Structure formats: C-alpha cells, structure tokens
Amino acid sequence: MGLRAGSVDAVMTDGAPGRGVAASRARAGRDIAGQVVLRALNLALGVGVTLLLVRTLGTDGFGRWSVLLAVVGFVSYFGSLGLAQVAVERAAADPERSPHWFGALVTLRLALIGPVTLLSLGVCLVLADDAEMRIAAVLVCATLPLAVLSAVSVVFQLQVRNVVVTAIELGNSVVWTAAVAVVFLLDGGLVPIAAAFLGVATLTNVAYIVFALRASPIHFRRSRPLWGDLLRQGLPVGIGGLLTLGYGYVDQVIVFEIAGVRDAGLYGAVYRIYERAQFLPAALMTTLYPLFVAARDHDPDRVRRLFHTAVDYLLLTSLPALAISLAGAEPITRLLFGADFTDAAPALPLLMATFVVVSLGYLTGYLIVAYNLQRRFLLIAVGALVFNVAANLALVPSYGFMAAAWLTLATEVLVMSLSMWIVCSAMGVTPTGDNLGRIVIAATATGLAGWGLKEAGVPTAAWVAAAGLLYGGLVIALGTVRLGELRALVRRDAT
Numbered sequence: 001m002g003l004r005a006g007s008v009d010a011v012m013t014d015g016a017p018g019r020g021v022a023a024s025r026a027r028a029g030r031d032i033a034g035q036v037v038l039r040a041l042n043l044a045l046g047v048g049v050t051l052l053l054v055r056t057l058g059t060d061g062f063g064r065w066s067v068l069l070a071v072v073g074f075v076s077y078f079g080s081l082g083l084a085q086v087a088v089e090r091a092a093a094d095p096e097r098s099p100h101w102f103g104a105l106v107t108l109r110l111a112l113i114g115p116v117t118l119l120s121l122g123v124c125l126v127l128a129d130d131a132e133m134r135i136a137a138v139l140v141c142a143t144l145p146l147a148v149l150s151a152v153s154v155v156f157q158l159q160v161r162n163v164v165v166t167a168i169e170l171g172n173s174v175v176w177t178a179a180v181a182v183v184f185l186l187d188g189g190l191v192p193i194a195a196a197f198l199g200v201a202t203l204t205n206v207a208y209i210v211f212a213l214r215a216s217p218i219h220f221r222r223s224r225p226l227w228g229d230l231l232r233q234g235l236p237v238g239i240g241g242l243l244t245l246g247y248g249y250v251d252q253v254i255v256f257e258i259a260g261v262r263d264a265g266l267y268g269a270v271y272r273i274y275e276r277a278q279f280l281p282a283a284l285m286t287t288l289y290p291l292f293v294a295a296r297d298h299d300p301d302r303v304r305r306l307f308h309t310a311v312d313y314l315l316l317t318s319l320p321a322l323a324i325s326l327a328g329a330e331p332i333t334r335l336l337f338g339a340d341f342t343d344a345a346p347a348l349p350l351l352m353a354t355f356v357v358v359s360l361g362y363l364t365g366y367l368i369v370a371y372n373l374q375r376r377f378l379l380i381a382v383g384a385l386v387f388n389v390a391a392n393l394a395l396v397p398s399y400g401f402m403a404a405a406w407l408t409l410a411t412e413v414l415v416m417s418l419s420m421w422i423v424c425s426a427m428g429v430t431p432t433g434d435n436l437g438r439i440v441i442a443a444t445a446t447g448l449a450g451w452g453l454k455e456a457g458v459p460t461a462a463w464v465a466a467a468g469l470l471y472g473g474l475v476i477a478l479g480t481v482r483l484g485e486l487r488a489l490v491r492r493d494a495t
Helices: 007-011 027-079 083-093 095-127 131-141 143-158 162-185 190-215 224-259 261-277 279-295 300-327 329-337 339-344 347-370 374-399 401-427 436-455 460-477 483-494
Strands: none
Touching: 027 095, 027 131, 027 143, 027 162, 027 190, 027 224, 027 261, 027 329, 027 339, 083 095, 083 224, 083 279, 083 347, 095 131, 095 143, 095 224, 131 143, 131 190, 143 190, 162 190, 224 261, 224 374, 224 401, 261 279, 261 329, 261 339, 261 347, 261 401, 279 300, 279 347, 300 329, 300 347, 300 401, 300 436, 300 460, 329 339, 329 347, 329 460, 347 374, 347 401, 374 401, 436 460
C-alpha cells in the first residue's frame, strides 16, 4: 500500500495522470467549493423530484419505488465492491500505469455485472406485489449494465477535478426532474417513472465515459492481470461496504414486507432526504482522499491537519440539518411531502442525526482503505449487520418504520465509533476537530432560533431559510470557516 516516488505529482496533476504539471495551489479548495455549489443545486433538484415522485405515485406507489431502488442499490454493490477506491489508490501510487488501473476497474466490473443484474432482478420480482411493480423492476434493473460506464469517473478524483463528475450529476438531476415532471403532468404511474429512470441513466453513463476518455487515456488491453490486485485489496472493502449498505437498505425491505406498503412509503420519503444530504461529505472526501494517500507515508503532521480539517467541515455541514429538523420536523415534512406524509415526521430528526454520524463515517471509510484496515472493518460491519437485521425483525412488527429509523441511527453510531477507533489508532490522531465547540454553538443557536420562529407562527419555508442564514452568519462570525487552512494544506503539496 506504500506510495512510490512521484506519487504526489500524480495526485496533483492538471491533466492526464503522469503529465507532471503541478496543480494550482487552490485546486482542492476550488474543487470542494465547486462541488458544494453544484451539489447544493443537485440537492434542491433531488428534493424537488422527490416531491414530484411522491405526488405522482402516492404513498403506496412511492413505497414500491423505494423498495425497488433499495434492492438495486444493495445488490448492485456486488458489482462494484471497493474497486474504485483501490483503483484510485493504486493509480496515485503507480502513475505510469494509471490508465491500466482504470481499464482494469472497468473491465473487472463488466465481468461482474451480469450475475449481479440477474440477482437484482430476481430479488425485485420476488418482492413485487403486482404486475406494475414487476415491469418497473425489469426497467430499473436494466440500468445496471450501463452503470459500469460511470466507473471511469475515478480519473477525475485522481486529478482532483471531482467538480466534473458533480456537473454530470447535476445534468442528470435536471433531465430526471424534467422527465418526472412530464410523467406527473400526464398522470403516469410506476412503469413510466421506471422507463424514464432507465432513459436518464443511459444518457448520464454515456456522458461519463465521453468526458473521462477526453480527460485521461484508459487502457483496456493488458488490464486483466491487474484484476487480482484489485480484488485482493477491494474485496474486504467491498464486503464491508456491502454490509454497511445492507443495514441502510435491508430495513426498507423489512418495513415493506412486515409493516406494509404505506409504512414503506412514509419511511422511504424521509429516507430520500437523508440520502440526498450525503452529497456534502461525499464532496469533501472525494477531494481529500488522494491528498491523504499522498501524505500518508512521509508527512504525518500534514495527515493530522487534514484529518482535523475534515472533521470540522464534515460536522460543519451536517449539524445544522439536525438542528433545523429538531426545531420543526412535522411542518418541514408536511411542506415537503404533503399532509399524507405527516406521520413520517418523527423519523426525520433521527435520520438527520444519522446523517451527522454518517458524515464522519465517510472520513473513516476512506481512511480504512488508505491504511489497509479493511479486514478489521469487515468484522465491525458483519456484527453491525447481524445486529441491525435481527433488531429490525424483532421491532418492526410492533413499531413500524420508526423502529427502522432508530435502528439505523444506532447501527451507524456503532459502526462509526468502532471505525473511528481503529483509524485513529493506526494514524496516531485524536478523533476531534479544531473548531468543534464553535460548530456546536452555532448549530444549537440555529435550532433554537428556528424553533422560536416556528412557535411565533412564521411560515415553515421562511423560518427554515432564516435559520440557515443565521447559521451561515454564526460560523463566519465565530471564525469557524477558514478555507485558507485548506488551501495551505494543498500549498504544501503543490510546492
């Protein structure tokens, strides 16, 4: 797992890997900022399209749609495993052969995707409770072979140009929103939605490969000998990630099968907000991961600074979501999804608390790969999955989707805590940030202000917006936001 000489230049290049052009000093800062802006727009579109889907499909139809996406999201992970993260690490450490590592990633995923697609389809058909859901299952599963093309987007992670991927994702959201709006206006149902999903996925995955091939050469020939290395390193990561995804998706299937389609629709609606919010930790860690790898073996002080900066920014972007949801979950849920989904409101703060935990989990997840801790993490993930599934089977029959929400939070706390412990022990760092107290103060004040405005009768959209603006002002006033620190970290790598 060690870095070879020259790997820092490979991570921080301005074009194809190995070109040897040093990145600009503000590259990572711009990349993160660009991602956050584009992903914020993506989040807004994602929330909007979720609202359209809810109104198009209704509670029961949205429950069926959520279950199909949960099954495909879980089973399809067998076709990706932890291969992308390992390919980035290998390409950063071996810049001369980076096109071959990228080619190996794509060809290996192509070899795996056939059985995965059939497995996904089989599970969806078994769970389907009517003909419409079965047809939709076929259309949704047809997206899986095309999804292999998106694997080439790792070239942008190596070049610290993740904003390109984010722009493609935003384009996907724009087209998907338009497609759902057309289905809504035409009073369509589950099958037209699934057909639109397949069409948009096709366009998006073609865009990935077109832009990636322009950014970097990808050599498919002679890439097969690299499969073994990718599998050896990626399989423990993949199994751990699969188990982690398991308790995020299996609970939705359990709710559907035990508590019924209405509970699945209620839980699926608020779960989509939780999923969409994860663009923030994803934006940060996709940019910082190559920098961690570059500094891992020769600059422990820089690794510690990166770690504490990452903790600060992950909490900075997740705690306000929890605070605002605690201030008024019911009016927020009613505003977003309509009166029919009001019963889902109690699950929203629980999932936003899970979002805070998962944000830190993004950090530990990437560092587990960087420090070759996959096998230890695998034990954690197995234990967590057993706990989650057993507890859901025991509690969902009595408490419905709320049991699933509580258990999602409990499981993520367990996994993140143990993962943070093994990562910090390996790195020799303390699991904290430099500005934790100020971030907590700003988030707490934001929640209290939002609650006060709500109690005063201010419309929901207005008090949520006001609370968000207050939080932005507080973190600036308290000196919590210091992008210069991140630029300084990058500057040491570019000089």
